[in-house]
Amino acid sequence: MKAQHAVRLGLRRGWREFVQSVRSSQDQGFYLFTALLAVGYLFLGRNTEVDGTDLLFPSVMLPSILGAFIAFGVVVGPAYALAMEKEDGTLLRHRAVPHGLAGYFTGQLVFHTLSLLPQMVLILLPSFLLFENLMADSSGWLTVGWVLLLGLLAAMPIGMVIGALVPSAQKVGTWGMLPVMVLAGISGIFYPIQQLWGWVQVAAQLFPMYWLGLGMRSAFLPDSAAALELGGSWRTLETVLVLGAWAVVGAVVTPHVLRRMSRRSTGSQVQAAREAAVQWVR
Amino acid sequence: MIEVRDLRMRYGDNDVLTGVDFDVHTDEVVCLLGPNGAGKTTTIEILEGFRVRSGGEVSVLGQDPAHADEDWRAHTGVVLQSWRDHPRWTPRRLLTLLGGYFEPYSTPGRPRPYDVEDLLETVGLTELADRKLTALSGGQRRRLDVAIGIVGRPELLFLDEPTAGFDPQARREFHRLVHRLVSLEHTTVLLTTHDLDEAEKLADRVLILAGGRIVADDTPDGLARRAAGAAEVRWSMDGERFVHQTDDPTGFVRDLFAQGGDAVHDLDMRRASLEDAYLSLVQQHEAGHAEAAARSFREVTR
Numbered sequence: 001m002k003a004q005h006a007v008r009l010g011l012r013r014g015w016r017e018f019v020q021s022v023r024s025s026q027d028q029g030f031y032l033f034t035a036l037l038a039v040g041y042l043f044l045g046r047n048t049e050v051d052g053t054d055l056l057f058p059s060v061m062l063p064s065i066l067g068a069f070i071a072f073g074v075v076v077g078p079a080y081a082l083a084m085e086k087e088d089g090t091l092l093r094h095r096a097v098p099h100g101l102a103g104y105f106t107g108q109l110v111f112h113t114l115s116l117l118p119q120m121v122l123i124l125l126p127s128f129l130l131f132e133n134l135m136a137d138s139s140g141w142l143t144v145g146w147v148l149l150l151g152l153l154a155a156m157p158i159g160m161v162i163g164a165l166v167p168s169a170q171k172v173g174t175w176g177m178l179p180v181m182v183l184a185g186i187s188g189i190f191y192p193i194q195q196l197w198g199w200v201q202v203a204a205q206l207f208p209m210y211w212l213g214l215g216m217r218s219a220f221l222p223d224s225a226a227a228l229e230l231g232g233s234w235r236t237l238e239t240v241l242v243l244g245a246w247a248v249v250g251a252v253v254t255p256h257v258l259r260r261m262s263r264r265s266t267g268s269q270v271q272a273a274r275e276a277a278v279q280w281v282r
Numbered sequence: 283m284i285e286v287r288d289l290r291m292r293y294g295d296n297d298v299l300t301g302v303d304f305d306v307h308t309d310e311v312v313c314l315l316g317p318n319g320a321g322k323t324t325t326i327e328i329l330e331g332f333r334v335r336s337g338g339e340v341s342v343l344g345q346d347p348a349h350a351d352e353d354w355r356a357h358t359g360v361v362l363q364s365w366r367d368h369p370r371w372t373p374r375r376l377l378t379l380l381g382g383y384f385e386p387y388s389t390p391g392r393p394r395p396y397d398v399e400d401l402l403e404t405v406g407l408t409e410l411a412d413r414k415l416t417a418l419s420g421g422q423r424r425r426l427d428v429a430i431g432i433v434g435r436p437e438l439l440f441l442d443e444p445t446a447g448f449d450p451q452a453r454r455e456f457h458r459l460v461h462r463l464v465s466l467e468h469t470t471v472l473l474t475t476h477d478l479d480e481a482e483k484l485a486d487r488v489l490i491l492a493g494g495r496i497v498a499d500d501t502p503d504g505l506a507r508r509a510a511g512a513a514e515v516r517w518s519m520d521g522e523r524f525v526h527q528t529d530d531p532t533g534f535v536r537d538l539f540a541q542g543g544d545a546v547h548d549l550d551m552r553r554a555s556l557e558d559a560y561l562s563l564v565q566q567h568e569a570g571h572a573e574a575a576a577r578s579f580r581e582v583t584r
Contacts, residue, residue, distance in 0.1 A: 002352070002386045009382045016379070020370040090367040095332065096360040097383040097434065098352045266332045267362055267442060268323055 006099035007106045014110025021111070022118060035122035038065050039130070046131060053225060058131040060228075063220040064189045066123065067213035070116060070151055072180050075159035077112045079176035082163025086265050087273035101262050108160070113152060136222035147215035147239070154208040154243040157250025164261040168273065183209045193230060201230070208246050211239045283308055283343060283438055283470050284329060290337035291324050298324050300494035302338070311464055311471045313485035315478060315560075317567040317575075320491045322474035326442050329472065330360050343438060356387035356394070359436030359469075361427050361444055366416075373418075373426050374398060374411040377433055384434035395433045405429045405459065421452040428456070432463060439463070441473035445480060457483050478560045490560075492567055493576030498583050502556075508583040509556040516550040523548075559583060 021027045042065075045057035053060075085091050094100030128134060135141070162176045186200050187193065187210040193201050204210045217225070218234035226234045284306035291299040298321040306312045314322050327333040328340060331347035331354075340346060345354050368376055381395030388394040402408045405425040410418060418426065424444070431439060441460075445453045457480070463469050475481055481488045482502040490498040490505075498505055513531035517524055519542055528534045531551050538546060559582045566575030 005386050006383060009379060012382075013379055016375065017370075024370060085367065088367040089362055092332070092362055093367060093380065093430065096330075096355065096358075096362065096431075097380055098355040098387065100355075100380075100383055103383065266327050268327065268333075270362070271323075 003099050003102050006103040010103035010106025011110055013103060013107035014114065017107060017111040018114040021115060031118045031122055034069070034119060035126070038069070038123050039126050041065070042127060043130060050228075052228065055221065055225060056131070056133065058127065059133055059221065060217070060225070061190075062123075062127055062131075062134055063216035064213045066120065067147075067151070067216040068184045068187070068189045068209060069119060069123070070148065071155050071209040071212050072184065073116055073119065074112055074152055074156040075162070075180050076172070076176050077115060078108060078156055078159035079163040079166070080169065080172045081108060081112070082160060082261075083166045083169040083172050086164075086261065087169055087270065087277075089267075089270045091262060091265050092267060092270060095262055095265065101258075105160075105258060109156070112156060112159075116148075116152075135220055136225075140219040143219035144216065147212065147219060147243075150240065150243040150247065151208060151212040151215070154246035154250065155212070157254040158208075158246070160254050161250075161257050164257045168276070180209075183207055187213055189213050192228065205242070208243055211242050215239045215243075283310075284472065285341045286325075286329075286338070287340075288338040289325070289328065289335060289340060291321065291328065291333075292336045297494055299335075302491070302494070302496055304489050304496055304499060306470060306472055308470055309464070309468055311460070311473070311484055311486045313481040313488050314472065314474045314491055315481040315488055316474075316476065316491035317564040318476055320567065320572070321494060322476075322491055323442055325491065326440055326472065326474050330358070330440050331355075353387070356384055356434060357437045359431040359434060359439040361431035361439070361441045369414065369416045371415055372412050373402065373407050373415070373429070376415070376426075377401060377429055380430055381433040387434070392435055394435050396435055398433075401429050401433060404462070406455070421448055424448065424452075424456075425459075428459065432467075432469070435467060436469060439469050439471045441471065443474055443476070445475070445477070453480070460484055476564075478557060482556075490563075490579070492563055492579060493572040495576060497563075497576045497580045500583075505583065506556040509559040510553045513551055513553045516548070516552075517546050518548040519545050554582075 042058040042061055045061065048057040049055070050057055050060050082091075091101075091104065094104040159176070163172070166172055166175050183204065184190075186196060186204045187207070188204070189209075193204060193210070196204075214229065214235065217229070218236065218239075223234075226232060229235070284304075286302055286304050289299055289302040290297070302321075302325060304312075314325060316322050324333065328335045329342050329347055331342075331350050334348050340348070342350070343354060343357055345351070347354075371379075377398045381398060384394040399408075402411050405428055407422065407425055407429065410422060415423065415426070428441075428444065431441070444460075445456050448456065460471065460473075461484075464471060473484065485502060488498070488500065488502055488505055489496050498508075500508065512527050512529050515526045515528060515531055515534055515538075517538065526534065531553070535549070535551070559579060563575050563579040566572075566578070
């Protein structure tokens with residue numbers, strides 16, 4: 001009962017954080033910049049035909065990029081937020097009120113989910129205006145929906161665990177950003193995965209990003225385009241299984257990791273981080 | 283409210299607390315005073331339930347804080363040393379959100395949370411209620427920290443170095459705020475400070491922590507009386523200056539006048555004060571002689 005009350009407060013907190021993010025010029029800049037990068041990339045290849053198909057480059061690339069952006073956003077976003085907020089005292093404030101942590105983590109979940117919206121809208125809207133034949137069949141939007149949901153459940157716990165385990169916010173680059181970038185490089189986002197060595201293909205298929213990209217391509221592209229994929233199929237069942245497995249593991253492991261991290265957060269730790277930050281600035 | 287018996291804390295090979303004993307009773311304001319590094323923050327974090335102790339017995343509001351449930355949190359308030367959390371939030375929004383967690387614990391006798399507008403008024407942030415937290419000064423932020431600490435109308439309030447970095451004006455306002463809270467809300471307060479002056483102004487009782495133990499536990503007046511050591515009497519007679527140390531300055535001066543009469547001039551009398559005793563404790567402690575500092579302070583205030 002009281003925990004449910006805290007979860008409701010967390011929903012409100014997540015919404016408020018989202019509204020504040022959308023209104024902040026810093027975050028607006030980030031959304032615009034990344035969208036510009038993505039749409040600009042698609043625009044440069046607008047007249048190129050993809051080998052072995054009659055599809056244009058933006059049609060094939062847009063779903064892949066969406067998949068990569070979703071994975072990037074829900075891993076790096078929560079990782080950075082948690083690392084930062086255990087240092088600056090946000091987490092401790094919630095530890096000091098009854099059921100505060102339930103509210104805090106609910107807020108994180110809501111905020112990072114909502115944060116995907118502005119980015120997706122800013123990429124999709126201009127893309128649909130500039131390029132043709134992006135969505136082969138409008139029933140694809142349904143697929144977009146479940147791939148997005150499953151992808152969120154699979155990838156966000158990874159971000160939260162990274163954020164809980166990194167020693168400081170400055171280390172999120174090394175432990176969060178870098179691995180995600182490497183994954184983006186090998187997950188068939190920017191070029192077909194078949195061009196890579198066999199063991200790299202296997203490694204890439206262990207992580208959610210490849211399957212997010214594949215799932216998005218299956219949503220946007222005509223069935224004939226499945227010929228470009230590994231095994232010549234959209235492998236929908238495998239997509240559900242891999243993303244689902246990550247989601248289950250995440251749902252089991254993450255609460256333990258977060259609880260352990262919260263138990264260890266103290267005022268002295270916040271104080272030490274503050275002193276370290278001052279040193280760092282000097 | 284609080285019972286602490288033989289509390290011990292060890293980090294690696296370093297014993298920070300080596301057997302701390304004290305009690306805090308309902309409606310008391312108790313100040314934990316000590317040099318930097320004496321273990322004040324460690325002690326208060328153990329009582330807040332944020333840190334797990336190495337040994338000893340601790341009871342806060344009837345529960346062991348290390349295993350206390352979420353409901354226990356509803357009766358305690360913690361004023362944290364924060365710095366840059368919630369930069370995009372406003373005081374009004376943050377207080378409303380954090381106060382919300384206390385709603386299920388409201389009773390007719392103690393409505394929770396505190397009305398946000400009243401609270402903003404109490405800590406003097408009404409004008410700034412809709413500004414972003416990044417726009418607040420250090421002192422204004424600290425007042426918000428206090429407001430967050432008391433938004434749930436706690437029976438017991440913990441304050442860790444509440445006035446660190448305050449200017450004298452802000453410090454005085456803060457002291458007034460604490461006094462008002464205690465008398466209006468019947469809040470029991472435990473605070474830490476390294477400033478003797480602050481302890482004397484705020485506390486009903488002062489606990490001095492040094493060398494891993496409580497070396498003194500008394501009212502500010504009682505401590506001052508106990509620390510008052512030998513007095514130094516200075517005077518001049520026939521152009522010559524004299525100094526004399528005595529435990530009974532009144533008697534000595536009576537004899538002095540009886541013998542010297544009108545020839546006694548420039549009479550001056552000084553007693554070693556609590557401040558002197560505390561300063562030498564801090565000096566010794568900071569020079570790395572924590573044990574010796576604690577021992578000699580205990581001798582002075584016996």
